[in-house]
Amino acid sequence: MSLRRLPPFDLTHALQALVDVFLLLLAWALAFWLRFNLDVPQEYLDLAVISAPVCVLAHGLTLGAMRVHRQVWDFIGLPDLRQLTLGVLLGGLVTAMAVMMFRLPLFPRSVLLLHPVLALVLLGAVRAAWRTVVEHLGTGRADKxxxxxxxxxxxxxxxxxxxxxxxxxxxxxxxxxxxxxxxxxxxxxxxxxxxxxxxxxxxxxxxxxxxxxxxxxxxxxxxxxxxxxxxxxxxxxxxxxxxxxxxxxxxxxxxELEDLLGREPVALDVAGLAELFSGRTVLVTGAGGSIGSELCRQIARFGAARLVCVDVSEYSIYALEQELRQAHPRMEGVYYTANVRDFGRLRAIACEQQPTVVFHAAAYKHVPLMEEHNAIEALRTNVLGTVQAARAAAACGARRFVMISTDKAVNPTNVMGASKRLAELMVQAIAVQEPGTQFVSVRFGNVLGSSGSVVPLFTRQIARGGPVTVTHPEIVRYFMTIPEAAQLVLQAGLMGRSGQIFVLDMGEPVKIVELARMLIRLSGKSEQEVPITFTGLRPGEKLYEELLASDETSEPTPHPKLRIAKTAGPLPEVAEVLRWMEEAGPQPQVAEVRAWLGRRVPEYAPADSGRDAGAREDVADQLEPHERVVQLHQPLFQRHR
Missing domain, CATH: 3.40.50.720 (NAD(P)-binding Rossmann-like Domain)
Structure with missing residues (x-):
């Protein structure tokens, strides 16, 4: 060992070593003292002095072998005391062997039994006393x-x-x-x-x-x-x-809210995911969004050699670049600003980077915003963008393509949900046309804290002092955390076969009004300080979401939180869908868009505007002004019947 690799001199450890030597010698003397009933004859006293170096050397070797000298007395614990006990017992054994080898005359063998016991008591006591003093001095601090x-x-x-x-x-x-x-x-x-x-x-x-x-x-x-x-x-x-x-x-x-909801950690096939991602290139669309960015973090942790991030937002992709560059400096990150509706751009990126796996997270997801004035935009991003991303994945020879879907695609009553259901069908249709790539969709519910979700909205309302607006007292939603959703998407991408739609186990549905109450309490306030008011259901909004349509069944997978939705019915013609969206023009009538969606998605049942208004009026009629402040006494988890 070179001098440069020697550890620096530590005065505290040196003093502790001297204390140990002193205590070992003290235990050796006490063992002779007790053996002769507190009156040691002179010849045995000389024998004790002659044999003491043997005892110290033997214990020094065994305690050093057990690395007792590396212990920090300030934080001594049971594992350290067990380590000390083993070292002392071994030291006693080595001492006994050495005494027998040297054949010291008239050596009292009972000393060899008494010494390890006394040494252990003294060495353990001084360590316990040291920690007690340190803790006492610490707890006496005024700033505690x-x-x-x-x-x-x-x-x-x-x-x-x-x-x-x-x-x-x-x-x-x-x-x-x-x-x-x-x-x-x-x-x-x-x-x-x-x-x-x-x-x-x-x-x-x-x-x-x-x-x-x-x-x-x-x-x-x-x-x-x-x-x-x-x-x-x-x-x-x-x-x-x-x-x-x-x-x-x-x-x-x-x-945090996630702690109160109590989601269990996701068990992942770490070996399988490492094999899928390690040393490979992965492309993520919508990489700057809540789900997309978490997918990027998880993929980076599994050792991807190159991560290709695509997003239409310049700021989002910039923020992601800064984060990943710092967290994973050895991973090659490639960051593009691009619109998923532009097939030429996507294909050029995919063919240049040659990804093994493509995760498609780019989508419009805000239900009321997409319902009226932006219906055609929902179709062009959620449907056309999915088709273009899937075609680009097939063009570059990617092994897997995973689309992020939503529970709003099940029996949809709004344009956003219907567009995502049509996107699922388009992915299945492309899977038939492109057998070289495995195409999978993953369907799950709301994600806590994602951009545009209810939690950030409630947080801003609470910060302003309220009121917190809830659409209906009985509205329920499924929730999961962002990391949990991203991990299950990765797991589904690993397990899935082409054309399958995976459904995530979302646990118990949560009443939105209970969610609001939890957030108010987490802010340190009460419902009297921050009231909750009901505003009525918004256009296209349902009281509860479903994970399976009425004509769907599911079958289990090896993973307890993933099931496969079994769908039936004909698949749409990809070329026909693309042609209609091209011919629809920049601003088609919303009724025309809904009618066309209804023909392509049979389970789509647009919410009647009159019925929506009636529902909102019913809520308003049921609640007197003084009842707008909600008194909640129901449990957080309550399955919707």
Whole structure:
């Protein structure tokens, strides 16, 4: 080893090593002292002095082999003590062997048994005392903030261990959902009550912050959120497992809506996805959007050699470039501004980059905006853009093409949903024409926090002080997180065979009014401060979304969160669809667009404008002015019947 590779001298470690040597010698002396009932004869005292270096050398070798010298006493724990125990026991064995080899006369063998016990007690005690002093000095800091932990003793145990290194917090009380645990203590922190007593306990211990240690989506989290908002306290919780992989993970973080919904982590075929993406070129359209950008992040993590990002928005593609360049400097990123409706441009990009897999996420998705004045734009982007992207993928010889669809394509009542359903049919038709590429569609519901979704809208309304506008008290939607949606899209792309439509397991539908209530509470306010008002259903909007049409069935896949929709009926003629959109002109009548969609998508049933108005009037008639502020007492998850 060269001198440059030697570790720097550490005075603290040197002093700790000297303390260990002193304690080993002290244990050796105590072993002789106890062996002879506190009165060691002179000849045995000389024997103890002669053999002491053997003891120290033997333990030095075994403790060094067990790397005990690398332990940091400030954070000593049970694994470190187990490591120390093994080192001391091995040291005692080596000492005994050395004494036997040297054949020291009249050596008392009981000393060889007493010494490891005494050495372990002394070495362990000094380490425990050191950590106790360090923690006591740390908890005495004036800038520590009192913290109440919500969760059972089992849940709170992990949180308290993690908080040992979080200098800003001092746990002062535990609130357990189990009444039997009240009065007990964990790491000197008492269980002062149940979750329902949160306000009283916070006032008693003068705490303004609550840490929820219970599992994501648990009833304790939701109850704590409601009570914390009423008590005017801040709600935190432990990071998710994947967040500990960040370079600088926080010990605690603010509770988010995703945590309350409690979506389980997606189990991915990591080996299969790594084989699909590692060292290959992948192209993503709509790469600057919410789903598209998350797809890019996930693909980059699986080791794609080159990621080709296409988006019509210059700013979105620029922001994505800056993010990926910093997060994945070794990956080659290629960034294009292009419109998916331009086949020539798409084909030129695809043929130049030669992607193995193409993910098509570019689409118009806002239902009311696409319903009236922009109906033809929905068709040209969602249908024509899909056809052009699929044809470009086939032209460059891509192995797989994956289109992002939506639950609004099922029994659609609006132009946006019908356009996405027609896009699914077009992908299936192209799959027949282009057998060299596997064409797959993936259908899922709303994504939390995506651009244009209800969560950012509610957040802005809450920031303004309300009111939060909900269209109908009974409207429900399926929700999933952006990373979960992107991961399942990747999994479906890996598993799918050409022409298949995958349906994601969206879990339980969520009442939008409950979603609004959760967001209000997460902001630290109540419904009295930020009221909720009903505005009536918008054009083309349904009370609930479906994942399968009435004439569809599904079959399972090896992945528990993916199913395959079994569709029936004739496929459209691709050339005929393209010809109509070319001949429709820049501004066809909305009625003409809807009629044409109805002929191509049999399950499309346009919402009658009069019926929509009637529905909105019914809502208004049912609610008196003072009832516009919603009083909610139903559970968050309630399956729509």
């Amino acid at each position: 903030q009192p913290l109440v932990v919500v969760g059972s003793l089992q849940d709170a145990s992990g949180a308290l261990r993690a908080l040992k290194g979080a200098g800003a917090w001092e746990p002062v009380a535990i609130l357990s959902p189990l009444r039997a645990e009240v009065g007990r203590a964990l790491q000197s922190v008492r269980v002062l009550g149940t979750v329902s007593e949160l306000r009283d306990v916070c006032e008693f211990v003068h705490a303004q912050t609550v840490l929820v240690a219970s599992a994501p989506g648990s009833a304790e989290r939701r109850e704590a959120l409601m009570l914390a908002a009423d008590a005017g306290t801040r709600l935190l919780h432990m990071p998710r497992a994947d967040e500990w992989l960040n370079p600088h993970p926080e010990a605690v973080r603010q509770v």
